[in-house]
Amino acid sequence: GLLILDYGSQYTLLIARRVRELGVYCEIWPCNDPRVAALQERGEVPARGLVLSGGPSSVHIEGAPRLEGGILSWGVPVLGICYGMQLLASSFGGRVDRAAGGGEYGRTEVVVEAARGPMAGFEVGHRTEVWMSHGDAVGELPAEFEAVARTENGHLAAMAHKTKPIFGVQFHPEVSHSLEGAAMLESFVFDVCQCPDTWNMADFVTSAVARIQAQVGERGHVICGLSGGVDSSVVAALLHRAVGDRLTCVFVDTGLLRYQERERVQALFEGHFGIDLRVVDARERFLEALAGVSDPEVKRKRIGEAFVRVFEAEAATIANASFLAQGTLYPDVIESVSVLGPSATIKSHHNVGGLPEDMGLELIEPLRELFKDEVRVLGRALGLSAELVGRHPFPGPGLAVRVLGEVSEDALRKVRQADHIFIEALRAEGLYDQVWQAFAVLLPVKTVGVMGDQRTYDEVIALRAVTSKDGMTADRGHLPMSFLGRVSDRIINRVEGVNRVVYDVTSKPPGTIEWE
Ligand code: XMP
Secondary structure (H helix, E strand, C coil): CEEEEECCCCCHHHHHHHHHHCCCCEEEEECCCHHHHHHHHHCCCCCCEEEECCCCCCCCCCCCCCCCHHHHHHCCCEEEECHHHHHHHHHCCCEEEECHHHCEEEEEEEEECCCCHHHCCCCCCCEEEEEEEECEEEEECCCCEEEEEEECCCCEEEEEECCCCEEEECCCCCCCCCCCHHHHHHHHHHHHCCCCCCCCCCCHHHHHHHHHHHHHCCCCEEEEECCCCHHHHHHHHHHHHHHCCCEEEEEEECCCCCCCHHHHHHHHHCCCCCCEEEEEECHHHHHHHHCCCCCHHHHHHHHHHHHHHHHHHHHCCCCCEEEEECCCCHHHHHHHCCCCCCCCCCCCCCCCCCCCCCCCCEEECCCCCCCHHHHHHHHHHCCCCHHHHCCCCCCCCHHHHCECCCCCHHHHHHHHHHHHHHHHHHHHCCCHHHCCEEEEEEEEEEEEEEECCEEEEEEEEEEEEEECCCCCCEEECCCCHHHHHHHHHHHHHHCCCEEEEEECCCCECCCCCCCC
């Protein structure tokens, strides 16, 4: 198969996932994995091809991860992506500069100059839209390399070694906004590396169930945090297969939930699957934990801790309940952890970064390596309803991260009402399934308005809708202005304390989907 060396990109698993979709086995190793040196000593080659991921570093920074020279002596094809390309360029004697204007982020059109490597399937002169996210750029090609693609203003976008199968791309072919990125990876994997397409994910359920059984043992009892969303529901269904009635699902009413969420989840799960469901009213505990807190990371950590304390209290009432299962996905992991080289912490997703160190429960996270859309496929395979599987994602910290700054009951009321109006309208006008996620955010700023000849001085609701495949990158949702106008009127008329509505048109990157 293929080996991916991770230099800390947000997108590394996305590369793996594209390769998986092609039916090709692959592994991700950290760039400084000791196995690399060990293999070199033994003269062994671990894969048919190598991908060097992107990363947050700059080759000019001291201590930045380097290219292990020996890798190139393996003689297998290499594809460097973003930072990976910069590493290749600098180790072959090229020059890496700070990119003009501080970098390039977002969509860019590139023109193919040579049909080689990942670009072998295109004609010279072909234009294609790709996704850039970089601060440095290759300013001067190494002597042994030639340009394979450039951006419209002449910056190098892809390069190839003149005689060896070594390639670099400055953009991210693995993200779905690189329109022909999948085809580029396909060319590299099959035409250049000649990997066999014999791997499939059909037995994911079987292997996940077996792994859970091995972890829990014959007598262990599992507490599963159930939010009513896709991820935790899929986890509950998997666990039910694995441990049967040694499973208790706990739904926590945090007070940070959407309109009528608790009632909806109760109706959906009580008496369903034969799962033991407990509903815990912890509204006071969460509000207290958030009192006086306005920093987003502190909020997330406080919420993570409060969740765990509730689960621990429930576990204490059940014999052998020493496991906590949750629906952590790969994007939650990658954006929450920071390994030296690897990914900078973007935000602490409550079910990962926010866990207290003294937690008395062992974690079970069967979806840790999957992306949302893979989880949806899995959910369908496990027999969950289309409505459940199609729900928009909702973050664990709930409305707390959609009330910017300090959280109060009144602020929660405003954002909850506005969100409900927005989502109902999306459903009523058939737009719900056209976006990946949509929601309202309450901004802690006041602006002047006029209603019924009276001056108003109230807060602002921002509406956000994005399209995405997996939440790792996202584009602004193209909702009709007339629709947004109707939603705006309804919100301002019905939500007391709000007199202005704005629409967020930021993509990810550079924004994130949530505002905190
Ligand atoms: P961001 O804001 O990081 O969000 O671009 C990406 C996706 O993840 C969701 N999200 C979370 N999900 N716990 C979760 O379970 C969290 O703490 C969390 N924070 C963000 C977000 O709604 C989007 O779908």
